[in-house]
Amino acid sequence: MDERSVAWLSVGRAAVPDSVKQAVLSVFPDPIDALRADVSAMGSNRQSMAPQQTLDSFVRHDEMRRDIEWLSAPGRSVLGFSDPRFSRLLREIPNPPTVIYCEGELALLGQPAIAVVGSRNPTPVGCESAMRFAGAIGDHRVTVVSGLALGIDSVAHRGALDTAGSTIAVCATGLDMVYPRCHRNLAREIKESGLMLSEFPPGTGVRRHHFPQRNRLISGLSLGTLIVEAGLGSGSLITAGFAADQGREVFALPGSVNSPLSRGPHQLIRDGACLVETPSQILEALCLAKVEKTGHDPQVDKPARDGGILDFVDFAPTPINEIAQRSGLTIAKISAMLIRVELQGLVKTCAGGYIRLR
Structure with missing residues (x-):
């Protein structure tokens, strides 16, 4: 050590x-x-x-x-x-x-990611949707981030793992324990092919106020956050609020007007979240639709024919807010594009933002 x-x-x-x-x-x-x-x-x-x-x-x-x-x-x-x-x-x-x-796998911290969260007591339809969306996201070499909780969180992790995708579990305890305990096998699988992460040191047990604190990291690691099913009092709405405050995209999956678990997503949609019906709508909104699990270098879905985003990055440190002001794009879209061009060696991060290399 x-x-x-x-x-x-x-x-x-x-x-x-x-x-x-x-x-x-x-x-x-x-x-x-x-x-x-x-x-x-x-x-x-x-x-x-x-x-x-x-x-x-x-x-x-x-x-x-x-x-x-x-x-x-x-x-x-x-x-x-x-x-x-x-x-x-x-x-x-x-x-x-x-x-x-x-x-x-620490390398996942440098890859594009989308959070998938929702109710701890989802319907079968909600579970199927979470599995399908997480699987499709993983198929595009985009990491699925969630909180290892019961319900939608665990289904999202499983959806990514089952398609050979990658997933990050953000925990509200120290990593020397797994909560809930019934997810020990799932946590073991995530450690083997994904990443477990916590801001709490070893020995930190279950504390109620740590869960909303944890939620800001779920959204913070992600370019966008998808809410699958959630009641109006669901913690996943806290995650959506953090995502909005962080300048990240919020996506909501609509459901039956007769289901209490549709009220959270519907409220988010009324508040300005993006209504989505297919995984491709999320990937396209974040300019990730061209990233395939085929082994070739990922490409950026750019705002202009040639790439565009590099036109807004100087050969000197350029803050991301300045890139947003110049391009007219959201921080979430810019972050997705910058990750792609950074992987291609076209830009690098620095203390003041980003520097164009060529």
Whole structure:
């Protein structure tokens, strides 16, 4: 285990707000240096801190042994906010996590993804729809993101796995446990061919307020979020709200007017969500329809004949909001296009946004 990974574990255990940690990391991107930094004048809580306190002085070292033991197993990783492997989409949300704990295929964090969420008590029709949409999304080499919950979440994960697609499960507990326990076998499959992810360190059990907190990561990892079935009090509507706040697309699958589980999607549609009836409508809206599972290089569905999106990216750092202003496209569509051209080596991410390479 390398020193930098242990340092990220320490940053994760530091008992200060994420705003303080990220303020430190913006100055000291290396976690080893960040732990030695004086945090008394950084972040929103600087008034309540004593002067000359390092980030390391806030670390709960008694809890580090469990973290190190967890991280020592194969396939496990801890990524910090300034780590280049950290999800670019997740880094862009208003309140990103400082540290994420991962088990499985880290490369999925750099691939296009769509969230599929819904009721914990879906109808058979809802299950069939979630399976069909997740399978079609996976068939286009797009990762399916969900929350490993009962109902639509687990069906979405299964739909992706059954079509040899990839899936990310975002957990509301530490990754040393599986909740609900009945999904242990599903979690094992996801670890083998997908990715398990949490912002909560090992040893974190089930806490009610962690579920809505987790939901912002589901939408944050994704270019768009699909709601399949949901009552008006469903947590999946919280996920949809986060997606909208993050500038990502929200899709809703309409259902029977006689079903209480149609009320959530119908409300979202009235509020401006995109009504969809087929998976291709989502893929086309996010400019992902041309991505096939055929082994060839993915292409960008571009706004103009030649590609267009590169015309709005400078050979100097260009913020994504500026690209949106220039192109007139949504952040979600731009993010999908930029992922594609980044994979082709045409642009790269940087601290100020994106740089065109050629």
